[in-house]
Amino acid sequence: MDEREHGGPACDAAVVLAFSILGKRWNGLIVDVLGGGPRSFVALRRAVDGISDAMLSDRLTELADAGLISRSVEAGPPVAVTYALTPAGQDLVPVLQDLGRWASANLALSVEH
Numbered sequence: 001m002d003e004r005e006h007g008g009p010a011c012d013a014a015v016v017l018a019f020s021i022l023g024k025r026w027n028g029l030i031v032d033v034l035g036g037g038p039r040s041f042v043a044l045r046r047a048v049d050g051i052s053d054a055m056l057s058d059r060l061t062e063l064a065d066a067g068l069i070s071r072s073v074e075a076g077p078p079v080a081v082t083y084a085l086t087p088a089g090q091d092l093v094p095v096l097q098d099l100g101r102w103a104s105a106n107l108a109l110s111v112e113h
């Protein structure tokens with residue numbers, strides 16, 4: 001049965017898809033940091049406070065699989081790996097900026113953890 005038959009709207013499939021990626025902890029922050037330009041793994045880890053190496057690696061893989069970031073390897077020595085936004089990832093930057101402005105205007109800035 002369709003949810004709409006019971007008076008409630010169904011979730012938009014595109015929004016569900018977007019949040020399946022961006023709703024995961026750290027993903028939006030990583031995209032936001034990369035909006036400032038390409039970064040190395042170490043620079044990303046420093047910029048995303050509290051993320052572990054293993055989690056950062058997992059999230060970078062997910063974001064690359066989703067087509068939002070690219071990974072480039074430059075032969076060394078030392079070998080240098082750089083992460084950057086793809087055009088699809090770059091399209092998210094203004095959305096994240098708008099979301100940040102909305103949050104600043106509408107949500108309490110001190111959230112208890």
